[in-house]
Amino acid sequence: MIIEIDSLDNYEDFIKDISIDQCFLDPHFSYDSGNLYRALEKKNQMVYVTRKNDEVTGIYAWLVIPEEQYVELIVGLSRRRESWEEMLSFIETQNPNSKMDFVINPQNKVLIDILISKQATFEEETKKLRLVRTKELNINSKVEELPEKYKDQYLSLHNKDTYWTGERVLEAKDRFRVLVAIEHEEVVGYLDITSSFPENEPYDLFTKEGYKEYRKALVSKAIELNSPKGMMVQVEVNNTEDISLYESLGFEGIEGSDSTYAYYKTQQG
Incomplete structure (x- = not known):
């Protein structure tokens, strides 16, 4: 019943x-x-x-x-x-x-x-990993909140096989912040992260091939803008590279997650 x-x-x-x-x-x-x-x-x-x-x-x-x-x-x-x-x-x-x-x-x-x-x-x-301490951030001037003129480039790069497509993220301005890495007028990476909660979460982190160094810069900028709120991220257990990235910025694993x-x-x- x-x-x-x-x-x-x-x-x-x-x-x-x-x-x-x-x-x-x-x-x-x-x-x-x-x-x-x-x-x-x-x-x-x-x-x-x-x-x-x-x-x-x-x-x-x-x-x-x-x-x-x-x-x-x-x-x-x-x-x-x-x-x-x-x-x-x-x-x-x-x-x-x-x-x-x-x-x-x-x-x-x-x-x-x-x-x-x-x-x-x-x-x-x-x-899941939670930000428990703030370590030295890798702040890069080429990472910023998404300017209007780069919106189409962001959408063309965005993962399509997900509920939170680029279009839905941009429509949910009260929920999400979008950061982009820009090299020579080209969007080479992006990070979608929630912004309206006491503890916010990166949803989608992407960089083009050859621009992996911007992953830490994107997350660092997100931590800076998110302060003093909390942050949590979900990563694949076998993705040791991303786990190391987040741990280097002060994240620790959440038991039972x-x-x-x-x-x-x-x-x-």
């Missing part, structure tokens, strides 16, 4: 039990438990409980944007395969022909097996 709820007061013991289990904890919850609690009030977000014989078997927070045919699991807490299957079936039925996004615990074999059965696409495992991004498309209605 699935029930939509407007309070989590009666479920704290269940939440605590699952959230400390290394095999079933949710990365979004471990990073910020508010991701679950705020879903009760946020637009386009809802929280569901699954039950079997009056026993709570799962708690799930979802983001659903029907006009974009987009669904994202914000937090999922359950050990039970039948709970996950019931919840996913419900969401799929309510949202046909939609993209389903998941950020999951790599140790959650129950959910991973279900997603494999749905022919989901999995990306590389990632981890390892995750895997997966997605699939629901069937036509």
